[in-house]
Amino acid sequence: MADRPIVAVANVKGGTGKTTTAAALADGMRRMGARVLAVDCDPQGDLSRIQGDYIAEGTCTTTDLIKGADVVPTAEGQATVPTTDELEYVDSEPDPRTGQPLSYYALAEGVRRAMDAHGFDACVIDTHPEKNFPTTSALIAATHVLIPSEAEAFGVQGVVAMESYLDAIAEDLDKEWEGVGVVITKYRRTTTMHRRVADSVAAQFGAQGVRVFDQRISRTIQIPEAQAEGRSVYDESYLHGAAAQYMWLTQSVVAWAMGGEDGEGGE
Numbered sequence: 001m002a003d004r005p006i007v008a009v010a011n012v013k014g015g016t017g018k019t020t021t022a023a024a025l026a027d028g029m030r031r032m033g034a035r036v037l038a039v040d041c042d043p044q045g046d047l048s049r050i051q052g053d054y055i056a057e058g059t060c061t062t063t064d065l066i067k068g069a070d071v072v073p074t075a076e077g078q079a080t081v082p083t084t085d086e087l088e089y090v091d092s093e094p095d096p097r098t099g100q101p102l103s104y105y106a107l108a109e110g111v112r113r114a115m116d117a118h119g120f121d122a123c124v125i126d127t128h129p130e131k132n133f134p135t136t137s138a139l140i141a142a143t144h145v146l147i148p149s150e151a152e153a154f155g156v157q158g159v160v161a162m163e164s165y166l167d168a169i170a171e172d173l174d175k176e177w178e179g180v181g182v183v184i185t186k187y188r189r190t191t192t193m194h195r196r197v198a199d200s201v202a203a204q205f206g207a208q209g210v211r212v213f214d215q216r217i218s219r220t221i222q223i224p225e226a227q228a229e230g231r232s233v234y235d236e237s238y239l240h241g242a243a244a245q246y247m248w249l250t251q252s253v254v255a256w257a258m259g260g261e262d263g264e265g266g267e
């Protein structure tokens with residue numbers, strides 16, 4: 001059981017709602033009263049753009065966090081660590097502290113250092129679809145992995161590909177996660193194919209011990225609109241539509257990650 005969960009939101013497929021889900025999870029936990037460290041581990045910087053309110057002046061970037069720098073929280077005790085495109089090449093330089101190559105554990109150490117120093121209750125890490133150094137580092141740092149997937153055939157293939165990536169990390173780097181979960185995004189309940197694929201995802205991956213969350217996130221224009229205006233999904237529409245779905249998902253993820261549930265979605 002993780003008393004301070006570190007949730008990496010990941011999928012080797014792009015555009016499945018990783019950044020949207022990472023931001024909604026971080027903001028949802030903040031609304032529940034938690035101090036949350038969000039980390040943008042995608043060099044494209046989408047999370048950094050939509051989490052501007054939580055980026056305190058003088059805070060480090062993800063590249064610097066990996067190299068030993070410290071996070072500066074906001075006055076409310078929240079933080080988002082922004083990224084720059086240099087993150088993509090962070091491992092081309094040695095660790096400035098030791099002169100040795102940077103390890104996959106450097107981000108995990110940075111996250112734990114920041115959580116200890118500033119009393120964060122949870123960490124949410126957004127990732128890039130590529131299986132590169134930053135993504136592997138994020139998965140190594142995580143206690144839990146949440147995979148957003150669309151309810152389409154290619155979506156299911158993304159979850160399968162993600163599972164083999166996790167298996168390779170587990171084997172090569174001797175890593176274990178406390179939980180791996182899937183959330184269905186961009187869901188249309190009135191589309192028969194979406195319902196059928198989502199139900200089969202729950203059956204197929206649930207049987208493998210993956211937690212498939214009951215709360216599916218509907219496809220709605222509210223989400224890109226909120227993001228375009230720099231608002232959180234919760235800002236105006238709290239408890240309506242996508243906001244209510246993401247809040248419910250956040251509560252389920254917190255219960256799962258805090259260890260209140262065990263082996264659900266299996267058997």
Ligand SMILES: Nc1ncnc2c1ncn2[C@@H]1O[C@H](COP(=O)(O)OP(=O)(O)O)[C@@H](O)[C@H]1O
Nearest residue numbers: 014015016017018019020186218219220223224
């Ligand atoms: N539930 C949803 N309904 C409609 N559009 C969505 C939804 N979730 C995400 N989007 C949009 O889909 C695009 C990709 O989402 P994003 O979270 O950036 O995915 P990823 O980080 O996996 O690439 C964005 O334009 C986002 O606004």
Ligand SMILES: [Mg+2]
Nearest residue numbers: 018019042046
């Ligand atoms: Mg993204």
